[in-house]
Amino acid sequence: MTPLDKVGEFGLIGRIQQTVELTQPSTILGIGDDAAILAPAAGQELVISTDLLVEGVHFDLTFCPLKHLGYKAVAVNVSDIAAMNAVPTQIVVAVSIPPRFTVEAVEELFEGVKLACEAYNVDLVGGDTTGSRAGLTISVTALGQVEAGKAVRRSGAGPNDLLCVTGDLGGAYLGLQVLEREKQVWQADPESQPELDKYPYVLQRQLRPEARMDVIHELRELGVVPTSMIDVSDGLASEVLHLCQASGTGARIFTENLPIANPTLEVAGEFNLDPIMCMLNGGEDYELLFTVPLADHAKLKNHPDITIIGHMVEKSEGANLITKAGQPVPLKAQGFSHF
C-alpha cells in the first residue's frame, strides 16, 4: 500500500491520467492542463449538472465498496443528463481525500469512475484532487449534448399527458435498510458475518444504480418526445410534485400501477414497511419520470421498461395518489433532508 504523500497530488493525477481513454469526438484535450478543451458538434446545445457526494451523508464506506462509489458518483450525474433528454459526453471529477486513504484506495475509486465512463460512453476530462481533514467528498460535473431545442425540461407537461416511470421503485431505499441493519449487527458483534448474499437486487439498486440512458435512446427510436422529465432521486412523490409545480398542473397516480420488483416487495415485507411508501418516498432509484402526450399511449403501453402510472390534470385538482378503493390521497414530498 502506498501512502498518498509519497506520490503527491501531481503523481496521483498522473497515475489516473495514464489509464484514461478519450473516445468522444467533441473532446479536444483532456486531463493535464488548466482546463479541458471541448468542441461541441454544430447544432447541439449543452446541458450541465453537478452533484456532491459526502461521506457520512450520502454514503458509508463501512459497506460501500470504493469502486461502486466511483461508479455511482458518475451514474447519478449521468441520470441528470438523461433527465434532460441529452446524451452525456464529458465529466470532471473532484475528490477530497482523507489522510487514511492509500493511493490504491483512490485508484479503486477511479476504477469505478472509469467503468461508468465506459458504460455511458463519457470522457473523464479533468478534475481536482485535494486532501480532507474529515471524510471523503466526491464532486462530479457532467456535460451532455442534445439537438438544439430538444432538451426536455420539468415544465412542459399539460393536463391529460400520461405520466410514466422507467424500471421499478423502492429498491434502493430497501437496500439501504438492509445495509444499515447489518451494520448495527456488525457493530454489536464484530465477529458476525453480514448477511448480504440474500439481497442482491436491492443492494445493487442502492450501491450501484444505473442511469437510464437506455430508455432515452429507446424513446428516440420510438419517436416519443417527453413533454417533461425528471429523474427519481428524492422519491417518486417529490418528483411528481416537481413536475406539477414546474408545469403548472396537478397529477393523478394510481397505487395499482406503481412498479415494484418482487425482491423489493419481499424485503419490504421482511422490514414490515409499506411498499407504497417505499416507492413514494424512498428515493435514490435514479429512474426517469416523464410525461408524454396521450397520443403516445399505444407506443408505450407494452414497453417492458416503462410503466404508465397516471396522468397530469388541471392544477386546481392538485397532485393525488388514487388508492385501490378510488380514494385520492394528496401527495407529499418527504424527500430526505441532508441538513
Place this chain on the structure above:
Amino acid sequence: MTPLDKVGEFGLIGRIQQTVELTQPSTILGIGDDAAILAPAAGQELVISTDLLVEGVHFDLTFCPLKHLGYKAVAVNVSDIAAMNAVPTQIVVAVSIPPRFTVEAVEELFEGVKLACEAYNVDLVGGDTTGSRAGLTISVTALGQVEAGKAVRRSGAGPNDLLCVTGDLGGAYLGLQVLEREKQVWQADPESQPELDKYPYVLQRQLRPEARMDVIHELRELGVVPTSMIDVSDGLASEVLHLCQASGTGARIFTENLPIANPTLEVAGEFNLDPIMCMLNGGEDYELLFTVPLADHAKLKNHPDITIIGHMVEKSEGANLITKAGQPVPLKAQGFSHF
C-alpha cells in the same frame, strides 16, 4: 438567524435562485431543472475546469469571511479559464454545509459567489447543496469560450520564447503568514484584537484574489497570442516547471526580474522570510505565467502589469533561476501538498 432545516434544501436553492441574474447570451436555462441548458456560440470551443475548496485544507473560517470565500472560489476557477486564453461564461457551484451554519451564512457565501459572477461576467447556472458531517466544502466548475483553435495550452512554448508573469508574486503567501500569526495570538489570548489593518495588501491577496481576465483582454488588444500559459496557484517555480515539462523546454528566470510589491517585501522582512523564496514557492497568487515569441518583446516590455522574467531554453539546459551574480540555481517545485 434561520436554521437550515427550517427552509430545507429546496427552500435554500429557491432563495439563491431568486437573486441570480443571467446575462450570458449562451445561457438558455439556469438553476432549477435537472441540468442547465447552454448554447455556445458557433465557431467557439469550450473549456472546463473544476476546483474543490475544503475547510481546514484551503481555508480557515476563523479569519476568512464567507463572502470573500465565495468570491475566491469563483475567482480561482475563472483563473484557470483565463489560463487557457478563454473567456468565462458559466459556473456551477456545489456546497456541503455543516449543521452549525445558518441560512444567512449560506446566503453570505453566495453573495460572494454572485459578486464574482458580476465581476467576471459569468452566469451561475446550477449547483448542489447538501449537508456535511464535518467542515464546509465548495466545489466550483467553470465553463469558458474561446475561438476554435485559439485555446492556449501549457505545451506550446519553444526555446527563446519570452517568459512573462502578470502582477506581482508572494503576496498571498505572506497574507497567510499574517493570518496564521494573528490566529495564534488570538488563540493564546481571546481578548486580544488581531492586528490586521496594517496589512491590507497581502491580506487582500490571500483572501480575495482576482483572476487576471483583464490581461487576457489586453493581450488580445495588443495582438499578442501566448505560446503557452498557466496560472500561478502553486508557486512560480512549480508553474515554470509545468510549462517546461509540457513544452519540452528548459527555462531561465532572473532573480532581479521577479516582481514583488513593496508591501509584500515589507511583510517578508517582518517575518524574516526570503522574498525570492516567497515568490518562487508561495503560491495562491493567481497571476498568469505565459510565454510569447521573442518578436513580441516591444509590445510587452513597457506594460505596467506584465513583467518579462526570463525566457525558455533548450530542454537539456534545465530550468534555472539565475542569481544576481549570474549563478544558475535549478528550480524545484516545493508546491503545497494537501495530503
